[in-house]
Amino acid sequence: MKGIIDVLKSAWQKLMGNEFTRWLVYIGIVAFCFCIVYNAGKILGSWIAV
Numbered sequence: 001m002k003g004i005i006d007v008l009k010s011a012w013q014k015l016m017g018n019e020f021t022r023w024l025v026y027i028g029i030v031a032f033c034f035c036i037v038y039n040a041g042k043i044l045g046s047w048i049a050v
Contacts, residue, residue, distance in 0.1 A: 015021045 015025065
């Protein structure tokens with residue numbers, strides 16, 4: 001189990017060490033949050049509309 005965590009840690013550090021992948025990760029997180037908020041807004045909007 002500890003070995004898996006070490007591998008993930010080193011992979012994460014490699015990703016975060018690279019400027020381009022760091023931006024991709026940030027953009028991905030922002031897009032994911034936007035999707036959740038957008039879908040929640042649509043669901044709430046349909047409830048309010050009814």
